[in-house]
Amino acid sequence: MLKSCLKMFLATSALTLGLAAGSAQAQEEQKKYTFYHLLWSMTDSIVQLHVKAGEAYMKSHPNVEIKYLGPEAYDPAEHARFLDTIINAKPDGIALHISNPDALLPGLKTAREAGIPVVSVTSHPPTEADNKKLEGSYLTWVGADERLIGVRMGERLLQEETPKRVAYLMAHLGHAGHEMRAEGFFASMPDGVPTDKVAVGDEPTAAMDVIRSYLAANPDVGAVFGSSPQNKWITDVLAELGRTDVKVLTSDESPSSLECVLAGLCFATFSQEFPIQGPLAYEIMYQYKETGMAPVQPIVTGPLVIDAANAQMFKDLALTAFGEDGYAELSPF
Amino acid sequence: MTSLFKDRIEASVILGAVAVALLFTIATKGLWLQNLPSLLILTAGVGIVAIGQAVLMTSGEVDLSVGSVYAFSGVGFIWFMGQTGDVALAAILAVAVASLIGALNGALTTWFHVPSMIVTMGGMFVYRGCVYLMTAGHSLSTPRPLRDSAVIEMLGGRTAGVSHSILILLVVMVAAVFMLARTRLGNHIFSVGGEPQSAAANGISPARVKIIAFSLCSSLAALAAVVAVCREGTIYATSGKLMELETIAAAVIGGCTLRGGIGSAWGAVLGVFVLSSLKGGLMMMGAPTSWYVAFVGLILIGFLVSSRLVNGRLN
Numbered sequence: 001m002l003k004s005c006l007k008m009f010l011a012t013s014a015l016t017l018g019l020a021a022g023s024a025q026a027q028e029e030q031k032k033y034t035f036y037h038l039l040w041s042m043t044d045s046i047v048q049l050h051v052k053a054g055e056a057y058m059k060s061h062p063n064v065e066i067k068y069l070g071p072e073a074y075d076p077a078e079h080a081r082f083l084d085t086i087i088n089a090k091p092d093g094i095a096l097h098i099s100n101p102d103a104l105l106p107g108l109k110t111a112r113e114a115g116i117p118v119v120s121v122t123s124h125p126p127t128e129a130d131n132k133k134l135e136g137s138y139l140t141w142v143g144a145d146e147r148l149i150g151v152r153m154g155e156r157l158l159q160e161e162t163p164k165r166v167a168y169l170m171a172h173l174g175h176a177g178h179e180m181r182a183e184g185f186f187a188s189m190p191d192g193v194p195t196d197k198v199a200v201g202d203e204p205t206a207a208m209d210v211i212r213s214y215l216a217a218n219p220d221v222g223a224v225f226g227s228s229p230q231n232k233w234i235t236d237v238l239a240e241l242g243r244t245d246v247k248v249l250t251s252d253e254s255p256s257s258l259e260c261v262l263a264g265l266c267f268a269t270f271s272q273e274f275p276i277q278g279p280l281a282y283e284i285m286y287q288y289k290e291t292g293m294a295p296v297q298p299i300v301t302g303p304l305v306i307d308a309a310n311a312q313m314f315k316d317l318a319l320t321a322f323g324e325d326g327y328a329e330l331s332p333f
Numbered sequence: 334m335t336s337l338f339k340d341r342i343e344a345s346v347i348l349g350a351v352a353v354a355l356l357f358t359i360a361t362k363g364l365w366l367q368n369l370p371s372l373l374i375l376t377a378g379v380g381i382v383a384i385g386q387a388v389l390m391t392s393g394e395v396d397l398s399v400g401s402v403y404a405f406s407g408v409g410f411i412w413f414m415g416q417t418g419d420v421a422l423a424a425i426l427a428v429a430v431a432s433l434i435g436a437l438n439g440a441l442t443t444w445f446h447v448p449s450m451i452v453t454m455g456g457m458f459v460y461r462g463c464v465y466l467m468t469a470g471h472s473l474s475t476p477r478p479l480r481d482s483a484v485i486e487m488l489g490g491r492t493a494g495v496s497h498s499i500l501i502l503l504v505v506m507v508a509a510v511f512m513l514a515r516t517r518l519g520n521h522i523f524s525v526g527g528e529p530q531s532a533a534a535n536g537i538s539p540a541r542v543k544i545i546a547f548s549l550c551s552s553l554a555a556l557a558a559v560v561a562v563c564r565e566g567t568i569y570a571t572s573g574k575l576m577e578l579e580t581i582a583a584a585v586i587g588g589c590t591l592r593g594g595i596g597s598a599w600g601a602v603l604g605v606f607v608l609s610s611l612k613g614g615l616m617m618m619g620a621p622t623s624w625y626v627a628f629v630g631l632i633l634i635g636f637l638v639s640s641r642l643v644n645g646r647l648n
Contacts (some may be wrong), residue, residue, distance in 0.1 A: 042470035072465055073571060199626075203574040205561075206612075209375055213613035216368050217361070232472070232567060240371065332472050332567045 032063040035285055036086045037121070037278065038096035039070030040079060040175075045330045046228055046252040049274035050121075052321045057279045066282060067091075073202050074172050076103035083107035087114060093285030095278065097122040098138075099176050101130045108137035117288045119281040122272070123177030124298070130176075139294040142280045144272030144302035146177045150184025153225060153249050156268050156305045158188070160247070163222025167196040169211065169230055178227070185225050185249075200226075204233055211237045215246070223267070225249040228257045232332040235265040253306060253314045255322065255331035261311040263333055271314060272302035275321060342588030343600035345640030349586065349607050357614035365614055370494070375609045377502040378561055379579055380602040383587075384509045385553030386580040387601035391513070392546040393526035393593025394442060394449040398434075398456035399554040400576030405460040406431045406555035407568030411473045420484040420563075428555045434460070435551030439544030449547075457577065464570055472569045475562060489563025498560045502602065505553065509598035522546055527594025582633060583608055586640070608633070 037054065039047045047070070054066040069086060071078040080103040086094055087110050094111060098104055098120045111118050120141040125131065150168075157163065166189055168182035186195040198214050200207040211234055215221055226234050228251050238246055247267040250257045252274065260266035280299055288294050306314050319327050341347075357365035382399050389396050406427045413423035438456055442449040467473075479485065490497050513519035524532035525539045533539055554573075562568050585591070586607055587600025611629050620628055 042465065045471045048469075048471075072461075072470060073574075202571045203576075204565075204567075204569050204572050205375060205378055206575070209371075209609065209613055210616060212371050213368065213616035216364055216613075217617040217619065229472075229569075232565075236565065329473070330471055332474050 031065045033092040033286065033289055034065045034067065034089075035093040035095065035282055036089070036091045037066055037068050037281075038079070038082055038086055038094060039068060040097045040099050040122075041074040042070050042072050045256060046254040046274060048326075048330065049253070049318075049321060050278040053275045053278040054282070057282050061282075061286065064282065064286060066278075074099065074175055076100035076174065080104055080107055084110070087111050087116065090114070091116060092289055093117045093119070093282075095119045095121045095281040095285065097143075097177070098124055098134065100174065101125050101133055101176070105133060105137070108134065112137055117285050117294075119284050121277050121281045122274075123180065125176050125180075139284060139288060141298040142277050142284070142301060143299075145300060146180035147184035147187075149270055149272065149303040150181040150186070150225075151188045152184075152303050152305055153181075153268060153270060154185045154188025156307065157223055157247060157249065158190070160267070161222065162190060163193060163247070164220040165194045165196070165218060166223045166225070167198050167214065167218075167221055169198050169200050169224055169226040169234070171200060171202045171207075171227065171229070173197070173199045181251075182225070196221075200230065200233075202229070208233045208237050212241065215241055215243060221246060223247040223249060227251040228254040228269075231256045231260045231266060235260065253318055255315075255318060255327045256333065258306070258311050258315045258318060259331040259333040261306060261308060262315065264308070265333070268305055268307040269311075270303040270305050273304075275317070277301055342595055343597050343603065345636070345643050346587045346600050346603045346607060349636055349640070350603050350610075353607055353610045353614065357610060357617065361614070361617045364617055365610075368613055368617070370496075372606070372609055372613060373499050374496045374564075376602065376606045377496065377498040378557055379576065379583070379609070380502045380605045381505050381557040381560070382554045382576060383580040383583040383601040383605045384505055384598045385550035386577075387584040387587060387589050387596050387598050388509060388513065388522060389546045389550040390581070390584050390589040390591065391526045391593060391596030392522045392543050393529065394439075394543055394546065395453070395581060395591065396435075396438065396547065396550045397450060397453040397577045398438065398460060399550065399580055400573035401457045401460035401464065402431055402434055402551050402554045403558045403573035403576055404464045404568065404570070405434075407558035407562050407572060408464050408467045408473055410555075410559050410562050411475060411568060412467070414479055415476050418479070420479055420482045424484065424488070424559045427559055428552050431555030432548045432552040435548035436544050438551065439540075439547030442547070443540035443543050453577075468568075468570045470570045472567050474567045480566065485563045487563075488560050489565070496564065498564055501556075501560055505556070506599050506602055513596070513598060518542070518545065523594060523596075525593075526596070579605070579608060586633070586636060607636070 037050060051068055058064055058066055069082055071082060079099060083104060084107050094116055108118060118138040120138045122143040123146040124141040124143050168185055170178050182197055189195060200210045224234060224246060231250050234248055250260060250266045250269045253271045257269040261269055386396060386399060409430055410423050410427035413426045414420055417423055438452055441447055441452045488497060521537050521542045524537055525542045529539050583604030584601040586604035587597055589596040611632055615628050
């Protein structure tokens with residue numbers, strides 16, 4: 001009796017182990033490729049558009065797994081460390097935002113040597129010198145021309161009025177995308193309009209203090225160009241100072257920026273088609289792995305200015321990605 | 334009278350605050366004065382936390398987790414509001430959770446003899462990590478149905494143009510000054526910070542006193558967060574970043590030492606005022622934004638060196 005029980009136990013155990021091993025193998029086979037998307041900052045709500053688009057991509061490509069990683073707040077050195085960690089995980093492809101070519105170059109070189117395909121997503125350094133350094137380090141680039149974003153936003157502002165002074169509020173000096181956006185914005189201003197780049201940091205109280213002090217010291221400021229996480233801080237300070245004359249330009253089609261525009265607190269924001277950037281990058285990596293093929297030209301996805309006239313349309317699109325509750329949670333307005 | 338002033342550990346911060354106010358008022362042609370109401374609100378937010386830090390430093394310990402506990406408590410307050418639908422209860426729960434966090438910091442420090450800097454540094458990462466998990470890295474706002482609550486108005490509103498956060502700071506400051514100067518607990522905090530062996534020999538439990546000080550420090554960080562959420566309606570994943578360093582700097586400017594045994598609650602509040610004034614004032618004077626952080630650091634070092642030269646008790 002004992003012997004037969006033991007036999008049955010051993011047989012059941014062997015079967016269970018075999019099934020588990022088979023299931024793990026099947027799962028392994030099912031997830032043929034693991035791609036990593038290295039994000040620049042997990043505290044920027046707009047990255048959720050990449051994440052949501054990735055979820056949809058994984059549904060349509062069951063053999064692809066996409067993992068999202070990134071520092072909680074942007075920092076070039078931290079960004080580079082995350083890239084090193086991802087390379088050590090031996091992924092089948094990496095999508096990333098090349099925010100600082102010098103910081104990321106060693107990692108990109110290692111990825112190339114390891115045969116890991118890389119796609120540059122969102123902003124990409126536009127200068128010839130930077131691109132020369134990055135030559136051969138990535139398959140292609142999918143994103144908006146950051147300098148052009150600044151120019152287009154400046155042009156939209158000038159259609160409304162010519163400000164006496166403008167400022168670009170930066171959470172972190174040295175971020176390639178923001179530096180380019182600021183450069184384009186300043187270049188679009190007529191001669192004689194003073195321009196300031198203001199480093200505000202990412203801690204709300206400290207940032208609001210800087211914004212408040214800057215505006216108090218410069219009462220002639222007619223427009224400030226910030227970014228999505230700063231919307232509430234800027235508009236709260238303007239309300240506190242009673243500055244209804246300052247136009248606020250912000251970034252991307254995040255719930256915060258769209259609600260800011262819809263509430264009339266922000267003058268304009270822009271879209272660089274975040275929802276399609278990620279899937280295009282994943283598809284490029286997928287096709288490269290399958291066929292060895294890569295696009296010969298970068299894929300430029302914007303910008304398009306969003307103002308009171310078309311914000312509702314973008315809100316409807318964002319609602320399909322985030323859902324009612326998710327959208328409301330991401331907007332402080 | 335002069336010697337009475339000179340012997341006070343707050344002497345240098347009083348002089349510093351007056352000097353900063355005069356300098357910026359003159360240099361900005363009065364513009365700085367217009368910014369004073371906002372500056373006081375800023376001082377209130379950080380000042381409440383700095384009082385807790387000053388009390389803890391007086392007991393000979395330091396808390397590097399206050400910034401993270403601040404954000405964690407803010408997030409917890411909003412979460413409790415959503416769960417209970419009761420703002421007052423949510424505020425009490427948020428402060429209670431923070432006081433337990435403080436007690437845990439104190440217990441780990443005193444029972445296991447791990448330096449408080451290490452224990453609270455660990456806490457700083459743990460609670461910030463929890464904040465990132467709970468917010469997914471973004472912001473959380475007060476639930477819409479509760480935004481007009483009387484408690485939110487009481488903690489975050491204004492009366493005759495004065496923000497209630499400033500009044501709360503004053504109440505907390507008076508209570509802390511009274512506690513340190515007039516109560517047995519205050520006496521024990523000074524004793525444990527200055528002469529822990531003598532304190533123990535006199536029947537005072539350093540572990541008990543320090544656990545209370547840690548608990549108080551974290552509770553005040555939570556109170557500051559609750560007031561901030563009531564005032565602004567939102568807490569961010571990045572809220573409270575570097576607050577630990579700011580409050581330690583303010584406490585030291587205000588007369589505390591890192592060794593313990595010396596400290597002042599209202600000195601720490603003045604320290605926050607000086608620090609906050611420096612940042613805004615330098616910007617108003619036109620200091621380039623990428624330089625002013627370094628200016629603040631240089632002025633801070635100069636200020637601390639000169640205060641040590643003036644006041645022998647701080648050496």
